[in-house]
Amino acid sequence: MASSRRPGSPLGLHRVLDPPGVLPQAAWRLDTAAALWPDEVRVRVKRLNLDAASFRQLREAHVRDAAAMRSAVLDIVAARGKMQNPVTGSGGMLTGVVEEAGPDSPLGLAVGDTIATLVSLSLTPLAITDGLATWDGKSEQVPCDGYAILFGRSVATRLPDDLSAELALAVLDVCGAPALTHRVVAAAPGGAPAVAIIGAAGKSGSLSAAAARQAGAGRVIGVVPHQGEADMLTEAGLADAVVIADARDPVGLSGAVAAAGGPADVTVVCVDVPGCEGGAILSTAQGGTVIFFSMATSFTAAALGAEGVGADVTMLVGNGYVPGHAQLALDVVRAEPGVRTIFERRIAEHAEKAE
Amino acid sequence: MASSRRPGSPLGLHRVLDPPGVLPQAAWRLDTAAALWPDEVRVRVKRLNLDAASFRQLREAHVRDAAAMRSAVLDIVAARGKMQNPVTGSGGMLTGVVEEAGPDSPLGLAVGDTIATLVSLSLTPLAITDGLATWDGKSEQVPCDGYAILFGRSVATRLPDDLSAELALAVLDVCGAPALTHRVVAAAPGGAPAVAIIGAAGKSGSLSAAAARQAGAGRVIGVVPHQGEADMLTEAGLADAVVIADARDPVGLSGAVAAAGGPADVTVVCVDVPGCEGGAILSTAQGGTVIFFSMATSFTAAALGAEGVGADVTMLVGNGYVPGHAQLALDVVRAEPGVRTIFERRIAEHAEKAE
Secondary structure (H helix, E strand, O other), X not given: OHHHOOOOOOOOXXXXXXXXXXXXXXXXXXXXXXXXXXXXXXXXXXXXXXOHHHHHHHHHHOOOOHHHHHHHHHHHHHHHOOOOOOOOOOOEEEEEEEEEEXXXXXXXXXXXXXXXXXXXXXXXXXXXXXXXXXXXXXXXXXXXXXXXXXXXXXXXXXXXXXXXXXXXXXXXXXXXXXXXXXXXXXXXXOOOOEEEEEOOOXXXXXXXXXXXXXXXXXXXXXXXXXXXXXHHHHHHOOOOEEEXXXXXXXXXXXXXXXXXXXXXXXXXXXXXXXXXXHHHHHOEEEEEEEEEOOOOOOHHHHHHHHHHOOOOOEEEEOOOOOXXXXXXHHHHHHHOHHHHHHHHHHHHHHHHHHO | OHHHOOOOOOOOHHHEEEOOOOOOOOOOEEOOOOOOOOOOEEEEEEEEXXXXXXXXXXXXXOOOOHHHHHHHHHHHHHHHOOOOOOOOOOOEEEEEEEEEEOOOOOOOOOOOOEEEEOOOHHHOOEEEOOOOOXXXXXXXXXXXXXEEEEOOOOOEEEOOOXXXXXXXXXXXXXXXXXXXXXXXXXXXXXXXXXXXXXXOOOHHHHHHHHHHHHOOOOEEEEEEOOHHHHHHHHHHOOOOEEEEOOOOOHHHHHHHHHHOXXXXXXXXXXXXXXXXXXXXXXXXXXXXXXXXXXXXXXXXXXXXXXXXXXXXXXXXXXXXXXXXXHHHHHHHHHHOHHHHXXXXXXXXXXXXXXX
């Protein structure tokens, strides 16, 4: 058994080949041996779901040439033992079927379970065996045969039977946002806070808007960039007020939120464009909280922005992991037809764009 | 009166010349007219305290040539109406004497008060009138004659009589850290949390360690990079345990914190080097909180790092503004001789290095 070689670690340190001693995410190369340490799980991979930034980079670097994109992914995985795009640093997630679970695995998975990983591909040992022959390079969803290893502290969830795999994956991809929003709104001092969702007609935004209401928000203010999204959000019925504003314009954004019943006690930033820190801070009441889910958030812009306007706001880095996040997000989609419609529309738009 | 020209704004929007509509910090050029809007204050400047990153850039770009450094600062201020280094984007703070306070100013300052600004120079209208003739370019403390404008929502504090200006400025420069640490430690669920301070022998670190203890920490674990700092911290008596670890090594750092009584319920990152996110997260107990004060913090490394190890930790962007922060930090220095000794040693080291 592999475990005789080196002591195992729930973080997967025993799989790190180069450089030694770093976490799997920071490693250049991981050990993809199929034999399991006692707390590991091996998954037969069915599909990789590349992170949007990584997919965009691959498509642009290889001018949409499917063969070149396949080679690029295969080369990365062969060299690194994981699918971490060296340019973007990002990974994605995968779906597959549990092939073997070590006797000490704490993940509660059984052989035959169809699952999705909720930790990044950038730290997951992966071997590809089919040459990605059936991937046409048009979508970040990559049909794939091979296997992947989950560690003791990896996070994975069974795919639900009642939702399509495509819908479930899109929901799971952003499931940290509604879970943390729910927690913060439910704990807001005084109760029934006004909540502003910046980017409320997007995937993480619509889930967060619905989660805020479920958690007892007194008022949900949905901010969107243009009339088309405003119509979509109004139809979905997820916000008490829908306002159109440019999230990068602090004065315009905060004015619009104030006019719609703000300032907000909790502001949730769900738009992936740089420069939204100042506007989110100014839209938030003194003593309130801003949750930044956008990966385009600048740490210094947030820290200095709040200081510069004397804003006593709690600013949270949107942690993608909250216990129970997958279940909470899937339940929101089941309960809220408005959220489901937004997701289905986004998935359809995406498919069209890829044509 | 100037106020007849344009309506005033507590954020200083009326002073923004280019581009119109942005916040003063984001502006290329501010209006430095000496005449006040009703809620403004004009300060006779005595000294600029350039931000460390800005000073380093100026010194390197002009190979320590004092005349060239003076010209560079004068050119920036003449062009922009504020001292915001175009390369680093950063500013600093200033000290001076209140020359005129508008009738509607909410800052509570009186003519003749000696003050320091706690908002960045990067958003403060500034005019220099002495050509910086007495600055030798060796220190980021720049003797200066001229004037600056404070807005309704600017933050400034009177300089205390019982501490040297140099000590007070060094304390005020980092006063957000102990204030936010105090708040988080005092509110920790269950009380008496274990607190790890990464970089505890530094300026913000020593203040935060003392503030954590004052707020009821059950145990303060001070992390430092080498034996020299360990000795300094042990002598200062600010930590229950002093451990030496490389904050960029997640496995080493979290192991050291665990061995010293961790994992921590609250981890405070006070070291200005990149790559400390993973270690801070792993050093923190599930359900705990990490406060990032380092401007070298990467938002994505924090967000993805926590997700990658399934860490349910609350991650806070260290906001430099907390009501009462200046008073709290100055009081810590008055009450804790250990903190004062660390500051005096750091100031002396700095003066030596500048020679």
